Amino acid sequence: MGILEVKGVNKRFGGLQALSNVNLSVQENTVHAIIGPNGAGKSTLLNCLVGKLIPDTGSVMFDGQSVLGRKPHEINQMGISRVFQTPEIFGDLTVLENVLIPCFARRDGAFRLHAFETVSAEKEMMDKAMQMLEDVNMVSKRHMHSASMSRGDKRRLEMAMCLVQEPRLLLLDEPTAGMARADTNNTIDLLKEIKEKRDITMAIIEHDMHVVFSLADRITVLAQGTPLVEDTPENIKGHPKVREAYLGEAA
């Protein structure tokens, strides 16, 4: 039994069957990659996991509990964090403030009227945020207006915001898109390190096969809303169906 169990999920957008009978089982403390051509339904699948979309049919269980019918913030509080395909950060705030918010969210829950404490005096939260910024090499940028950063930096920041929450399941939607090669390699190293240091499960959508094969323990190939195969990276590389549907099409 995996930490995440998706069973028989269907999702239609008007005439388009974006997901048809998707089954997916992600084992605890593994990295599970989901690959597939553009429009395969990868992001749609993630949206169904975090409460952004509700599947037409099927079930989604996280750690034995259904996530369906819960609001996004409740699902996050269960221990699922998500990095979006287009970075979602607090653009008007500084980098440090961006990382502080998830720290407070983890400590205080969905709402707390902490109007008389002072952010800068919350030593524990500050230390935690600064440590995270160090891990992603962004300490020198901590006072920057986050909207004015490069796309790669925004992504890195968003990842830091998710990681600092110490989620049990981290969902990453193309975390290295828009990053320079060096940053991509840093990201791979960071994720590897996190994976070794903590109990964390990751589901990662990625087009960059270098990233996928460096990180993934298992790979699911999705095409036109249906999982084609699920196997280890070694087996996926040589799979004829995959070459035809995905690697072939990408070439």
Add this chain to the structure above:
Amino acid sequence: MLGLEKKDVTLLAVVALLAFAAPFILNPFPEGSEMAQFNAGYPDLMQRFVIFGIFAIGYNILFGLTGYLSFGHAAFLGVGSYSAVWMFKLLSMNVIPAIILSIIVAGLFSLVIGFVSLRRSGIYFSILTLAFAQMSFNLAYSVLTPITNGETGLQLTLNDPRILGASTGADGSIPVTSLFGIEMRSTYEMHAGAWLFQFNAGYYVCAIILVAAFYLAMRIFRSPFGLMLRAVKTNQTRLNYTGLNARPYTLAAFVISGMYAGLAGGLMASMDPLAGADRMQWTASGEVVLMTILGGTGTLLGPVLGAGFIKYFENIFSKINDNVLHGWFAALPDGLEDTLVFIVHPFVGKGWNMTLGLMFMAVVIFLPGGLMEGGQRLAKLFRKKDKPSGDDSEHHPKQAPHVAE
């Protein structure tokens, strides 16, 4: 000190100093001089500066931090005024219970209106608040006459019970509002050469409350709660996926700003114990939006400045009529004098709204961060001269855009 950082302590000290020294600062011109009409240091106007300053500080906690643009905050101010007057009628002429009741009633009222209105965001939220405020205004005007005394407005009478006080004053007239015996209307006049400075008890009560209100707003701005409110303004999607529920945060901000409005309304009634429905009208709600934007949305000091500016224009520019203009230009040849009066005429007197409107447009177009941004730009100009450009990593975030949602 006081749980504040050093630069905030300085800012608070500046505000306190300005508030307490206002009778001097606002009366720079000697009595009887040509310029004396620009003096604003009389009790009535100073009270208004401070009361609307409090109103705007509170409004800014909602609009400035969360970006939710309410068009109905005058309703809470009106409710506060009615509550205070009722307290004067039923309990006593002491302003403390009146002000406390104003805050509580406005808080409850804003909880109800906020709960419903915050189901929507953006323009729909604004329209909902506007609708509620207009509904309150109309109710106060007609259906609720037993509570609000309709068109006439709620006033004190000699027949009010005032169970902890006296129905009538010592001389048989309606008693006046007071704070443990200090009458709000009592004024000490200080003559210094050609100058006249007036120190009014009511004004100082308002000023002390303004400083307290400012301090409270400062704490909220610097708190984790304030950080969450700014996060709401910036990106609600990210907020939700970070495990935070935006609704209780926005509702708390709405209620806090409603209580500030109630406090302002209560103070208004404490200075002059009457309350009318027109205090709740949409124009009054619009005014606080203008004050906040003019001064600088989302800044601490901006709303107070904006309130002062607008009230100054309303009270001083509106008093300049053609006679005054002719007086100013009397030294010029007749033809030129008439031409100048003709040109200036539409901008003063009854035309003060036009000057204010033009000024507002200029600020929004050239200084989107309001007067505060103007001040910051000036400060930067001066600083550049002493110091070469600072450390880039320490540079401060750009001013947040002033209108969101």
